[in-house]
Amino acid sequence: MEDKIEPIRDAFGRALVKVGEKYPQVAVFCCDIFTATKTDEFKKKYPNRFFECGIAESNAISQAAGYALEGGRPFVASFSHFLTAMYLPITQSVVQNGAPVVFVGSHPGLAIGEDGPTQMGMRDIAVMKVFPNVEIIEPVDTNETEQVVEYLAKTRNIAYLRIGRAPVPQLTSKDYKFRIGKGNLLKDGKDAVIVASGYPVSTSLQAANELKSEKGIDIAVINMSSIKPYDKKLVLKMTEKTGNVFVVQDHYIHGGIADFIARDLLENGTKTRLKVWGVTDMAQCGSRKELYEHYMLDSNGIKLKLLEFLK
Amino acid sequence: MFEEEKKCIAEAPNEPSFCPQCGSEFILQKDKQMCNKCGYEQISFLSPSIEIEESLRQQKENDAAKMIIDKTKISNISLPQHAKNIRKMIIDMLCCAKSGHSGSSLSATDIVTTLIFDEMNWLNEKDFSKRDRFILSKGHACPVLYSSLAEAGFIPREEIKTLRKLNSRLQGHPIRSCLPEFINSTAGALGQGLSVGLGMARYFKQFKKDNRVYVVLGDGELQEGQVWEAIMCGGNCGLDNVVAIIDKNGAQNDGLVKDIMPLNPLDKKLKSFGWNVISVDGHDFRQIKNAFKIARETVGKPTVIIADTEKGRLGPGKVFMNGAHVIKSILEEDYNDAINYLDGED
Numbered sequence: 001m002e003d004k005i006e007p008i009r010d011a012f013g014r015a016l017v018k019v020g021e022k023y024p025q026v027a028v029f030c031c032d033i034f035t036a037t038k039t040d041e042f043k044k045k046y047p048n049r050f051f052e053c054g055i056a057e058s059n060a061i062s063q064a065a066g067y068a069l070e071g072g073r074p075f076v077a078s079f080s081h082f083l084t085a086m087y088l089p090i091t092q093s094v095v096q097n098g099a100p101v102v103f104v105g106s107h108p109g110l111a112i113g114e115d116g117p118t119q120m121g122m123r124d125i126a127v128m129k130v131f132p133n134v135e136i137i138e139p140v141d142t143n144e145t146e147q148v149v150e151y152l153a154k155t156r157n158i159a160y161l162r163i164g165r166a167p168v169p170q171l172t173s174k175d176y177k178f179r180i181g182k183g184n185l186l187k188d189g190k191d192a193v194i195v196a197s198g199y200p201v202s203t204s205l206q207a208a209n210e211l212k213s214e215k216g217i218d219i220a221v222i223n224m225s226s227i228k229p230y231d232k233k234l235v236l237k238m239t240e241k242t243g244n245v246f247v248v249q250d251h252y253i254h255g256g257i258a259d260f261i262a263r264d265l266l267e268n269g270t271k272t273r274l275k276v277w278g279v280t281d282m283a284q285c286g287s288r289k290e291l292y293e294h295y296m297l298d299s300n301g302i303k304l305k306l307l308e309f310l311k
Numbered sequence: 312m313f314e315e316e317k318k319c320i321a322e323a324p325n326e327p328s329f330c331p332q333c334g335s336e337f338i339l340q341k342d343k344q345m346c347n348k349c350g351y352e353q354i355s356f357l358s359p360s361i362e363i364e365e366s367l368r369q370q371k372e373n374d375a376a377k378m379i380i381d382k383t384k385i386s387n388i389s390l391p392q393h394a395k396n397i398r399k400m401i402i403d404m405l406c407c408a409k410s411g412h413s414g415s416s417l418s419a420t421d422i423v424t425t426l427i428f429d430e431m432n433w434l435n436e437k438d439f440s441k442r443d444r445f446i447l448s449k450g451h452a453c454p455v456l457y458s459s460l461a462e463a464g465f466i467p468r469e470e471i472k473t474l475r476k477l478n479s480r481l482q483g484h485p486i487r488s489c490l491p492e493f494i495n496s497t498a499g500a501l502g503q504g505l506s507v508g509l510g511m512a513r514y515f516k517q518f519k520k521d522n523r524v525y526v527v528l529g530d531g532e533l534q535e536g537q538v539w540e541a542i543m544c545g546g547n548c549g550l551d552n553v554v555a556i557i558d559k560n561g562a563q564n565d566g567l568v569k570d571i572m573p574l575n576p577l578d579k580k581l582k583s584f585g586w587n588v589i590s591v592d593g594h595d596f597r598q599i600k601n602a603f604k605i606a607r608e609t610v611g612k613p614t615v616i617i618a619d620t621e622k623g624r625l626g627p628g629k630v631f632m633n634g635a636h637v638i639k640s641i642l643e644e645d646y647n648d649a650i651n652y653l654d655g656e657d
Contacts, residue, residue: 066509092498
C-alpha cells in the first residue's frame with residue numbers, strides 16, 4: 001500500500017492518453033466537460049479523435065454508437081448523472097445495436113459535494129445494470145483505473161465506467177491485476193464481510209481496521225470494482241465464512257450492487273444476515289466531508305452502522 | 312473492419328478470465344464465453360463487431376451459391392417498375408402481418424428505391440466494409456426496406472411473409488443484429504438515426520474511407536429534440552459524406568404535422584444550421600436522382616433533401632387506405648384495389 005492520494009479521474013485521463021497511442025480506434029466523444037472528465041490531455045494529443053458534441057448527451061451517445069459500429073472504440077465521457085439519464089439512446093443506439101461503446105460517468109455519488117443533488121450520479125448503477133450485455137466497472141484507486149482503461153481499450157464489450165472525484169489512497173498492491181468478474185479481498189476477517197466499490201472501499205477498510213483494534217471485531221473487506229459481472233463466488237465464500245454481509249454503496253440505497261448480491265444469496269439458499277447501506281434520501285449539497293458524515297458513509301458512520309448490524 | 316484494429320484485437324493476448332459463478336479460470340473464446348467447469352455461459356459479453364464480422368462471413372459463404380444477384384435482370388428494370396414491385400410487396404407483407412405502417416412505407420418507397428437501386432453502391436459492392444450505409448431512422452417504415460431487399464435479391468421473396476412474426480429476421484421495427492449488412496442501425500424509437508449516421512460518417516472521414524451515409528427521417532420525427540442536436544452538430548462539423556432525406560409526408564400518428572407541430576419554413580431552418588438543402592418532389596425519380604448528384608458534388612457541408620411525399624402513395628392521385636399511418640388489418644377490397652391498380656399501371 002502507498003500513501004499517494006489522487007483522484008481517480010486524473011489517472012483516467014492519463015491512462016486514456018496512453019491507450020490512445022496503442023489503439024488507434026480509441027476515440028473520445030465529449031459533452032462540454034473535458035476539464036471535469038480529464039479528457040483534455042487526450043484532446044491535445046489526438047485532436048482528430050476527440051469529438052466535442054457540446055451539451056447534447058443524446059447526440060454524443062448515438063454518434064459514439066455509429067462510430068463504434070464501424071470499428072471504433074469510443075469513450076463517451078460526461079457526468080454520470082447526465083450521461084445515464086439519456087436512457088433511450090443508450091438503450092437503442094448502443095445496447096440494442098450492440099455498439100461497443102464505453103460510457104464514462106464521472107462524479108458519481110456524494111463526492112461532488114457543494115454542487116448538490118442535480119449533479120450527483122446517484123442512480124447510474126441502477127439504470128445501467130439491467131442490460132444483459134453491459135459491463136459495469138468502478139475502479140478503487142489510480143493503479144486499478146489504469147488497468148481498467150487498458151482492459152476497456154482492448155476489449156469490445158459495452159461498458160459503463162464509473163470514475164470517482166474524491167482523492168483516494170492506493171489500496172491495490174503493485175502486483176494486483178484487474179480482471180473482469182473478479183473481486184479483490186483487501187482484508188480477511190471472520191465476523192462479517194463488507195462488499196463495496198469506489199470511494200466507500202477505503203472508508204470501509206478504515207472502519208474495519210478500527211473495529212479490529214478497538215473492539216477485536218474481525219471484518220473482511222472486498223473491493224468489488226467489477227460490479228457487473230460481480231464476483232459471486234467470492235461473496236458466497238465470504239458469506240459462508242462470516243454469516244454477515246454488509247454492502248456499502250455511494251449510490252441510492254436501492255438499485256446498487258446489493259440488489260445482485262441479495263438476489264444471489266436468496267437464490268443460492270445461503271443462510272446469512274444482510275444489511276445494505278447507501279444514500280437513503282434525494283441527497284443535498286454540502287462539503288464532501290460533511291456529506292459523507294451526514295449520510296454515515298465515512299469510516300465513523302460505517303463503523304456505527306456495522307456495530308448496529310452486528311448487535 | 313479497420314486493419315489496425317484487427318491487428319490490435321489479434322495481438323491482444325487471451326486474457327485468463329474467471330467464471331462469475333464458480334470462479335474457476337477459463338479462457339475467453341472467440342465464439343462464446345463459457346465455463347468448462349460449471350457450464351455458466353455469459354450472455355453476449357463478446358465483441359458484437361467480431362460476432363457480426365464472423366456471421367457476415369459465414370452468411371456470405373452460405374448465400375453465395377443460392378443468392379447471387381442477377382444484376383442484368385435488375386438493371387433491365389426501371390426505377391418506377393422496381394418501386395411498383397416494392398409497393399406490391401409492402402401491401403402483401405402488411406396483409407400477412409395484419410398490422411404495420413403502410414402510409415409511411417409507401418410514402419418513402421420512391422426514395423428508398425432510388426437509394427438502393429441507383430444511388431448507393433449496394434448492388435455493385437460485395438465487400439461490406441466498402442458499402443455505403445443506410446439508416447432508416449423512421450424505423451416504422453421498415454416494410455419498404457424489407458421489400459426493397461427482396462426486390463434486389465438480398466433476401467428471399469418468400470421471407471417477406473414473416474414480417475412481425477416470431478423468430479423472423481423482419482422484426483416490426485428494424486433490428487440490426489437480424490440483418491447487419493442491410494439494417495445498419497436499429498431503429499424504432501425515433502430521433503436517433505441521424506446521430507448514429509454522423510458517428511459513422513466521422514469514422515469514415517477519420518480513416519479516409521469513401522463510404523457515404525444515408526439517413527431517412529420522417530417529418531413528424533423532427534419533433535424529437537435529438538434530431539436538432541444532430542442537425543446542429545452535422546452542420547458545424549461539415550460532414551459532407553452524410554445525406555439526410557426527410558420524407559415529408561405531412562402526417563403523423565395523431566393527425567397532420569401542420570396541426571400538431573408546424574414545421575415550415577423547414578428549408579430555411581435547415582439552411583440556417585449549415586446544411587446544403589435541396590427540396591424535391593419525393594415521387595419524381597429524376598428530381599431525387601438529381602438531388603443525390605448535387606449532394607455528391609457538395610463539399611464541406613452535409614446535404615439534407617426535403618422530399619415532399621404523399622402518405623400511403625400508390626401512384627398519381629391514388630393512395631392506399633386513405634394514407635393511414637397504422638393499419639390493423641387490410642380489407643380484401645382495399646387489397647384487390649391496390650394490387651389491381653399497381654398491376655394495371657404497367
